[in-house]
Amino acid sequence: MSISKWFGLLTVVGCLLGYGQMASAQQSRPDDEITNLAEHVYLFRHHFHQSIVITTPQGVIVTDPISSDAARWLKSALTTLTDQPVRYVVYSHHHDDHITGGAVFADTALFVSHVAARPKILAAADPNTPAPTLTFTDRMAIDLGGQHVELIYTGRNHSDNSLVVLLPQHKLLFAVDFIPVETVAYRTMSSDYPDDWIDSLKRVEQLDFETLVPGHGKIGRKEHVQMFRGYLEALTTAVQEALKKGLSLEETKQTVRLPKYEQWQRYADWFPENVEGVYRYFSQRAARP
Numbered sequence: 001m002s003i004s005k006w007f008g009l010l011t012v013v014g015c016l017l018g019y020g021q022m023a024s025a026q027q028s029r030p031d032d033e034i035t036n037l038a039e040h041v042y043l044f045r046h047h048f049h050q051s052i053v054i055t056t057p058q059g060v061i062v063t064d065p066i067s068s069d070a071a072r073w074l075k076s077a078l079t080t081l082t083d084q085p086v087r088y089v090v091y092s093h094h095h096d097d098h099i100t101g102g103a104v105f106a107d108t109a110l111f112v113s114h115v116a117a118r119p120k121i122l123a124a125a126d127p128n129t130p131a132p133t134l135t136f137t138d139r140m141a142i143d144l145g146g147q148h149v150e151l152i153y154t155g156r157n158h159s160d161n162s163l164v165v166l167l168p169q170h171k172l173l174f175a176v177d178f179i180p181v182e183t184v185a186y187r188t189m190s191s192d193y194p195d196d197w198i199d200s201l202k203r204v205e206q207l208d209f210e211t212l213v214p215g216h217g218k219i220g221r222k223e224h225v226q227m228f229r230g231y232l233e234a235l236t237t238a239v240q241e242a243l244k245k246g247l248s249l250e251e252t253k254q255t256v257r258l259p260k261y262e263q264w265q266r267y268a269d270w271f272p273e274n275v276e277g278v279y280r281y282f283s284q285r286a287a288r289p
Contacts, residue, residue, distance in 0.1 A: 032073045034081070037213070038170040040147060042081070046070035048216055049098065052165065052174045053078070056145025059087030062105060063165055063174060064098040064215065068128050071101030088112055088142055090151065091132060092176035093162040094120040095191070098215060102130045110134055112142070114153050116161035154203040156196035158186075166207055173207060173222075176215030181224045183217055183265040184231065189277035194236050201229040217265070234258050239278040243286070252279050 034053070035043045042053045044062075051064040053074070060082060065071040078086070085108035091099045094117040102111055113121065113132035122131050134140070142149040150166040158178035165174040177186065178197065185192070204225050212220035235258065242252040256275050261267055 032070065032077070034074075034077055037211070038167070038172060041167060041170055041172065043213065043219075044070075044074055044077075046073070050213070050215060051092075051098075051176075052172075052213055054144075054147050054149060054167070055082045055084065056147045057084065058145035059084045059108075061088045061090065061142060061144060061147070061149060062086050062109070063090045064092050064176065065089060065101040065104065066098060068101040068104065071104035075104050084145075085109075087144060089130075090142075090149075090163075090165060091117060091121070092165070092174070092215065093117055093159040094124075095159065095177070096124060096126065096129065098176060100126060100128050103128045106130050112136075112140070112151065114151075114161040114163045117159075120161070152207070155200040156193040157200040158189075158192050158197070160193065162200075164204065164207075166209060168208065171208065171210040172213060173204070173209040173211070174213045174215075175204065179204065179212060179214060179220075179225055179228055180216065180265075181212065181214055181218050181220035182227070182263075184261065184267050184270050185274050185277075187270055187273045187277070189274060189281070192277065192281070194232060194278050194281050198229055198232050198236070201225055201232070205229070231258070231261055231264075234260070235274060236278055236282075239275060240282055243279065243282055249276060249279050249283075 032046050037043050040055045044051050044053050046066045049066045051066060054061040060078060086105040087109055089102050089105050089109045089111050091111065091113040111130050111132045112134045115135040115137050118132045118135050121129055136151060138153055140151040148168060150168065151163050152166055153163050162176065162178055178200065210222055212222060212224055214220065238256045239252060242256060247255065253272050253275050
């Protein structure tokens, strides 16, 4: 099954409600759905969060369980796709809006994350989020039932522990929160590393894939990685120039504009917050001894 036909093959429908502000134009969509992306590979969407699921004759690989409600729905829905249990749950990073609910699969699954995510998950002490049982530093592969899955760390970006999930046989990449598709960065970027983020995106660009599946929003292509890198480069350059001129935060928010990206989602409300986040990041960095 080609990835371009992912919308049409399979939809498992939950209750009919809207799923958030960014999906206001699609309020007739269900809260929960599973859609086919490629052979044995599915997109799971819960409201405006999404993850991927890989089914095999020897078990299932689930990425971000999102929440307890989402995980319970997914566990039930998986019975329509396979009689195999979930063997691995892969956490994309430590932020709880993506990984809470893993306990739903704790009876059969091993939990996987980047090594830097584990202490933060442990510190949160959330009983719904089992601590990772397998961690890695740079790369890790999961081979299960004929499916080869690569977990890759590309450096600091939206967090210091984000991994990407590469499915080489399908040329598909799952990347959460740090490569939005034609959407600006999230609000004030409070957990982010703007300068390292650009280098992280360059590493992603070196990977061999065609389809980009983000943790929110529409499916993209590899070129969207470069497009978002261009946005971050323009944003950080403009803010650093304002800092060199001695502009205050409010002056910078009033003067910095990136017209090229005005048509991107959330530009009107989140772009000023992006400016604020980058301004504070570089201001604090400059103040360090």
